[in-house]
Amino acid sequence: MIIYTPLYLELVLEGLEDMKEPKTRQVELDGVPLVIEDTGPGQGRVVKLISTNPRDYLRADLYPGTEIKFTQQWSKP
Amino acid sequence: MSEENRGNGKNDFPYPPDFEPDHGCDPFDPNAPVPQEPQPDKQNQSGMQNLKEFGTNNLPDGKSNIHCLTIIGQIEGHLVLPPQNKTTKYEHIIPQLVALEESKDIEGVLVVLNTVGGDVEAGLAISEMVAGLSKPTVAIVLGGGHSIGVPIAVAAKYSFIALTASMTIHPIRLNGLVIGVPQTYEYLDKMQDRVVRFVTQHSRINEATFREMMFRTGELARDIGTVLIGQEAVECGLIDEVGSVGHAVDKLKRLIRDKNQKQWEVQSVQ
Numbered sequence: 001m002i003i004y005t006p007l008y009l010e011l012v013l014e015g016l017e018d019m020k021e022p023k024t025r026q027v028e029l030d031g032v033p034l035v036i037e038d039t040g041p042g043q044g045r046v047v048k049l050i051s052t053n054p055r056d057y058l059r060a061d062l063y064p065g066t067e068i069k070f071t072q073q074w075s076k077p
Numbered sequence: 078m079s080e081e082n083r084g085n086g087k088n089d090f091p092y093p094p095d096f097e098p099d100h101g102c103d104p105f106d107p108n109a110p111v112p113q114e115p116q117p118d119k120q121n122q123s124g125m126q127n128l129k130e131f132g133t134n135n136l137p138d139g140k141s142n143i144h145c146l147t148i149i150g151q152i153e154g155h156l157v158l159p160p161q162n163k164t165t166k167y168e169h170i171i172p173q174l175v176a177l178e179e180s181k182d183i184e185g186v187l188v189v190l191n192t193v194g195g196d197v198e199a200g201l202a203i204s205e206m207v208a209g210l211s212k213p214t215v216a217i218v219l220g221g222g223h224s225i226g227v228p229i230a231v232a233a234k235y236s237f238i239a240l241t242a243s244m245t246i247h248p249i250r251l252n253g254l255v256i257g258v259p260q261t262y263e264y265l266d267k268m269q270d271r272v273v274r275f276v277t278q279h280s281r282i283n284e285a286t287f288r289e290m291m292f293r294t295g296e297l298a299r300d301i302g303t304v305l306i307g308q309e310a311v312e313c314g315l316i317d318e319v320g321s322v323g324h325a326v327d328k329l330k331r332l333i334r335d336k337n338q339k340q341w342e343v344q345s346v347q
Binding site for chain 2 (some may be wrong): 001002003004005007008009011012013014015016019040048049051054055056057063064067
């Protein structure tokens with residue numbers, strides 16, 4: 001892992017030790033499997049797409065960082 | 078509603094009402110259409126949300142045949158960077174490039190760069206993907222295209238740099254604990270060679286000049302290397318032309334037209 005940047009590394013990596021691993025989970029939205037981070041009840045933020053369809057990655061509404069709202073659906077494990 | 082649910086006569090429980098109010102639909106009929114809540118206009122809603130959240134407005138729909146790929150901030154690689162960094166995520170950009178190559182609607186890609194570098198592997202991966210696209214590509218460096226932004230800028234078939242934009246060329250460094258100095262040195266040298274090779278293969282600059290710039294002293298306060306601004310990047314052969322977004326889009330459209338014309342000629346010969 002080499003970071004190649006003219007910025008000072010202490011600036012780039014500041015707070016790296018305090019970073020908590022975000023609580024993520026996998027959901028499916030419109031048939032697109034996503035990894036989301038819960039930000040509150042019924043809402044989350046897209047962390048990344050794990051779809052194998054390249055077209056999904058051009059969808060502006062699923063770009064990482066987008067807030068999404070969803071209704072909880074209970075299903076049998 | 079079936080008869081047994083309703084009861085047979087007037088004296089059976091539940092007593093039927095003297096008159097049936099007309100609701101327009103039968104609430105007990107499972108096949109009756111469900112009254113729909115008015116749905117907000119999706120397009121309009123996302124526009125409002127963007128306006129509220131980011132202060133930006135959605136442009137009216139109009140399919141463009143070029144796709145704009147923006148590389149901003151740090152190029153984030155295998156390590157998730159702390160949240161004060163603005164990052165471009167390679168795991169999203171790479172499949173996007175696959176989609177662009179495969180898409181029939183998109184005929185050209187405009188790479189807009191304003192980056193301070195980042196992960197070597199991720200940057201080189203994006204560079205290779207951009208260089209490998211069969212569609213016309215034009216890169217434009219605005220603000221800055223530093224370090225690993227340099228190979229991404231030269232990866233496009235034609236590159237522009239804004240008059241005031243800068244590009245920093247400096248050696249690769251390793252942070253953290255170093256075990257085995259000779260091996261680490263070898264490794265770093267190899268990593269650096271990857272960047273140098275890519276840049277010299279995809280631009281007019283020669284290796285000796287690029288390496289000399291990389292190790293020049295006296296230009297940067299805390300590092301060795303060179304800062305190229307606008308015209309200087311063109312003069313040394315790294316970038317093709319000084320220009321702004323208008324020139325870049327114009328060039329891309331011309332490349333698309335040339336490609337389509339060539340295809341048409343090939344077809345007419347056959």
